[in-house]
Amino acid sequence: MTLILRTVTRVVLPLGFVVSFAFFLQGHNLPGGGFIAGVLTASxxxxxxxAYGLDGVEHDVLNREVQTAVEHVEHVQHGIVRDYQTLYAAGLALAVVAGLVAILYGVLTGTHLTFMTQTYRSITVPLYGHVELASAVVFDLGVYAVVVGALLTVISVVGAE
Known part of the structure; x- marks a missing residue:
């Protein structure tokens, strides 16, 4: 935990999140999307x-106390690990629901749509212009949550040991 690493982290952290967001948004039209954005966010x-340690991120950034387990004093329980597990489960549910919505829409409209059929709508946003809203973004969001939740759960648990 050197001063150089902490300083570089302060610069790279926001840039990494911005690039991750850009990868996420381009995913339904170009290569990228939920998976690569999730890997970049987890990285x-x-x-x-x-740079700051697991305890430092949880205590200083999230303003939460680190709890020590009663039966195993040497093992530290981090609330953030439970949050990552919840993110993983929510992302998996969102990805499955996004795939099933096409089937439900097909049943309601009388058309034959298969699992994971994508559709999009074009809208014009004032001061911005033409925007395409694709249904694949919802699936990408689920994949993003699964990847971030799974990778950070593994990294946090291994890092706590």
Whole structure:
């Protein structure tokens, strides 16, 4: 935990999140999307763990106390790990629901749509212009949550040991 690493982390952290967001948004039209954005986000958070430690991120950034388990004093329970597990489960549910919505829409409209059929709508946003809203973004959001939740759960648990 050197001063150089902490300084670099302060610069790289916001840039990593911005690039991750850009990868996420381009995913339904170009290569990228939920998976690569999730990997990049998990990598940036792992860098923060390297620079500040798991306890430092949870205590200083999230303003939460680190709880020690009663039966195993040497093992530290981090609330953030439970949050990552919840993110993983919510992302998996969102990805499955996004796939099933096409089937439900097909049943309601009388058309034959298969699992994971994508559709999009074009809208014009004032001062911005033409925007395409694709249904694949919801699935990408679920994949993003699964990847971030799973990778950060593994990194946090291994880092706490």
């Amino acid at each position: 940036v958070v792992a860098l923060a763990y390297l």
